[in-house]
């Protein structure tokens with residue numbers, strides 16, 4: 001039985017024109033009336049103009065979010081919030097194809113990937129819908145004299161700011177909106193300046209599903225303006241941030257004013273380790289796509305690919321063949337495996353590292369060029385493999401955020417663990433082996449928030465992930481994530497007499 005062909009994506013009608021800010025349930029212009037262009041990275045063409053929100057707009061959004069937090073929304077029951085989340089899911093799935101097409105046009109990822117993102121969001125929404133009872137009240141036993149009853153409450157924290165990166169904005173916003181709606185918090189979302197459109201389109205879906213005015217607000221704009229204002233705002237109780245380590249550090253400083261809580265998911269330079277005994281038929285595509293997926297623009301990409309020396313030659317040859325078979329192209333075109341990079345700035349950054357790799361003595365085994373011809377208007381780079389990389393080279397130390405693999409040879413478990421952990425980051429890691437003992441030893445030994453064994457990159461919203469070291473702190477996903485949108489309160493109730 002043949003499976004029905006996926007529909008051909010169409011250019012969504014939502015693109016074009018000027019987009020406003022979404023504050024208090026209404027579309028409004030930025031207070032200063034300014035706008036900026038947003039571009040399709042596959043063509044370099046302007047696809048819409050975005051409102052340039054700044055401090056005054058963030059302030060309006062925080063005031064709206066606070067009013068909503070203290071208004072009728074605070075009396076919604078867990079069952080009502082659960083029904084709301086499930087209505088959003090239903091409505092989103094009706095608009096799945098449109099949302100995937102907007103995301104692909106706005107940030108470049110192949111349509112197959114953004115269609116999967118919609119499915120992942122559906123899973124995430126249903127998970128958060130299952131957590132609406134997280135704000136529990138329990139009784140605690142005590143040793144106080146008299147007749148004192150003690151209660152432990154968990155209550156919604158308040159207004160949460162979500163600062164979103166461009167590498168997966170439509171899914172990324174759900175790490176803030178999901179737990180906010182589950183717990184009764186409200187939020188202000190600041191999308192990345194390079195990719196805001198899917199988040200803006202989502203606002204109408206949220207409103208249609210019945211999210212009360214002010215519960216979710218969206219302020220587009222630059223990081224140094226709208227982002228910085230949100231991070232510093234005294235009316236914000238928590239910031240959930242994903243992006244670069246450098247910006248993460250600025251957010252920590254900005255949070256000091258009112259000591260707001262933080263959840264930070266920052267950069268990475270993750271090790272992916274292939275042992276000679278691994279099933280290479282699975283390890284080659286698995287490790288390759290652990291970097292090339294989303295054109296390498298994923299924080300936990302396994303860009304430091306350690307391969308045991310006895311299979312290194314064969315592995316690199318197979319990687320070359322696999323890379324040569326990948327189709328790079330415009331995300332809306334059928335059969336594309338890798339779309340463009342997000343911007344000309346990111347293209348320059350990646351090409352700078354490719355040049356540096358060669359200069360520092362790594363051997364270019366595949367790719368390494370910007371693509372021209374009919375792709376010349378966009379920001380396309382071939383899937384790139386460097387072999388014979390030394391762990392001390394810049395390409396093996398700094399986050400490139402592009403489709404670039406550094407293959408580093410190793411001999412023993414101890415040696416590879418030492419190299420794997422010789423990084424300031426601690427986000428992801430992988431191990432490919434048929435030996436259970438090796439799988440255990442290496443997954444325990446890698447210092448990172450998430451480790452995949454004989455697979456790479458899966459993230460389940462109910463399990464979640466996070467980082468250690470300079471990859472940040474605070475868990476995303478699972479009940480722990482939802483509970484980070486609550487604060488605890490003990491009540492001592494003298495019930496004598």
Ligand code: NAD
Nearest residue numbers: 164165191192223224227228243244247250266267299401
């Ligand atoms: P960034 O950290 O500057 O941007 C991420 C988000 O933070 C955006 O919404 C941006 O507007 C906002 N922002 C920027 N400056 C801010 C500030 N001072 N205060 C508050 N918010 C601010 O990332 P970028 O410039 O888009 O990309 C730079 C590099 O960061 C990339 O090349 C990549 O290495 C890394 N990056 C990592 C991730 C990740 O998921 N770990 C995501 C995006 C980028």
